[in-house]
Amino acid sequence: MSALEPMSLMDRLPRLRGSVEADATLAPFTWFRVGGPAEVLVRPADTDDLCALLRALGPEVPVTVIGVGSNLLIRDRGIAGVVIRLGSSFAEIRTVNDTTIQAGSAALDTHVAQAARHAGIAGLEFLRGVPGTIGGAIAMNAGAYSADVSECLIEIEFVTRDGRRQILTRQELEMTYRHGGLPEGVILTWARFRGHADDPALIGARMDDIQARRESTQPIRSKTGGSTFRNPPGFKAWELIDAAGCRGLVMGDAQVSELHCNFLINRGAASAADLEGLGEEVRRRVLAHSGIQLEWEIKRLGQGGQP
Ligand SMILES: Cc1cc2nc3c(=O)[nH]c(=O)nc-3n(C[C@H](O)[C@H](O)[C@H](O)COP(=O)(O)OP(=O)(O)OC[C@H]3O[C@@H](n4cnc5c(N)ncnc54)[C@H](O)[C@@H]3O)c2cc1C
Structure with a gap:
């Protein structure tokens, strides 16, 4: 299933601070728990590491990013080329002001919903119980209970396939139903979301209601x-x-x-x-x-x- 000769793919990788693994098992990283290995799995240490990786890989090398695999079916012979999985250094969540929250692309949606509730920011309740990451949520324009990411997203940062950092606003993305409208091949690193101020107890009650509905229907x-x-x-x-x-x-x-x-x-x-x-x-x-x-x-x- 090699995209290139196995050694030559490893040889093309720059020296990275994150981890690199050849023939890496992927099934445990997906909700279905199925699928073959990644030819090479890279977990970059941070955004600079990610940029260095992508700059070094020519456009002929297939690159695939995965979140926590909650909307993925990885086929049995696995994924050729480089698979990227972002770790905890991409999962920081911080409140920017009383209506705005910033989250790394590896942050879990449910943690972002909880942080927003804690900060008294309403409008992100629907993320409670979407079991993916912020990267996956934006790529898929995730939504539930009549709300979706496109309604609260302000801006995103990503790394382009040739290793450059870029910021785009929500208006520059063509987001539609379950489609994030991202430029081809980019890897999201963080995003900002805007909600509106509300009582954390009321936000929490709405989140509990969403979770109860999920438990009984999914x-x-x-x-x-x-x-x-x-x-x-x-x-x-x-x-x-x-x-x-x-x-x-x-x-x-x-x-x-x-x-x-x-x-x-x-x-x-x-x-x-x-x-x-x-x-x-x-x-x-x-x-x-x-x-x-x-x-x-x-x-x-x-x-x-x-x-
Ligand atoms: C029990 C269950 C309930 C669910 N309920 C909902 C729901 O209510 N609403 C809903 O919309 N979805 C739902 N989903 C689907 C899924 O959780 C969402 O689509 C989620 O946003 C996917 O995120 P992920 O991190 O798992 O992405 P993955 O499944 O790993 O990847 C999905 C896509 O996102 C891309 N991607 C991931 N990270 C990045 C990144 N950093 N940069 C660029 N692209 C990236 C991947 O390349 C891939 O194309 C549900 C899934 C399960 C298992």
Whole structure:
């Protein structure tokens, strides 16, 4: 699965302060717990390290960034090239003023929601229970309960594929439903969000309400990838899947959730091929039943086939 000769890819890496691992297991970094290895996994020490890495890698080297893998299906033969995972030095959260909060791209959404509540900043409650990072949330324009990232984002910093830092405002991004509109190949490093002042107790009560609704409607303790398919305009994906008779459908150890049928579940020993195959079978049945072609929301990365 090498993008290049294995040694030559390692040879192309500059001296980094972060960690570098060849043939690195990725499955434990994803919610589905499936998928093959990264040809090379790099965890940069900080933004300067990330810039140095990207400056040294020519455009022919595939580079993939992952968050905490809550919207990812990594295929069984893994990901060629360099996979980047940002660690705790990218996870700082700080209050800028009484309505603005800044978060590193590896900060967990739920921690940002909690920090905002603590600071009395309302408007980020929906991030409570989105199990990803801020980087993933912006890339996916994550949203829940009638709110999404595009409504509270002010600006982002990222590193370009050729290793330059850049800042863009929300207005410079073409954010749409579950699409962050980021420039191609960039890696987010931090973002600023604006809310409005409110009583922390009221913010907390809204967050508790959101979490209670999630617990009762989503398989949040399962090995899953969140919403599998985008809602087609005017429709709910789960209703189309249910109407096509796919609730509970099984392929290998992959299953369409009984609780929320736009979620796929790894019951234990599913492969990425089982999960992707099941998703394709759902698309086929929904098309046959309703004439609507579902589009994947989950990002499928890497190469399939036997490991
Ligand atoms: C139980 C469950 C419930 C969920 N509920 C919701 C929900 O209510 N609303 C919702 O919108 N989503 C939901 N999701 C999906 C998922 O949590 C979000 O899409 C989340 O924003 C993904 O973040 P992540 O860190 O896991 O990103 P990953 O899944 O690791 O990656 C997703 C995408 O983001 C990109 N990315 C990640 N980090 C960066 C970065 N630093 N720079 C550039 N690109 C980056 C990746 O390349 C990839 O394309 C749910 C998932 C699960 C498992």
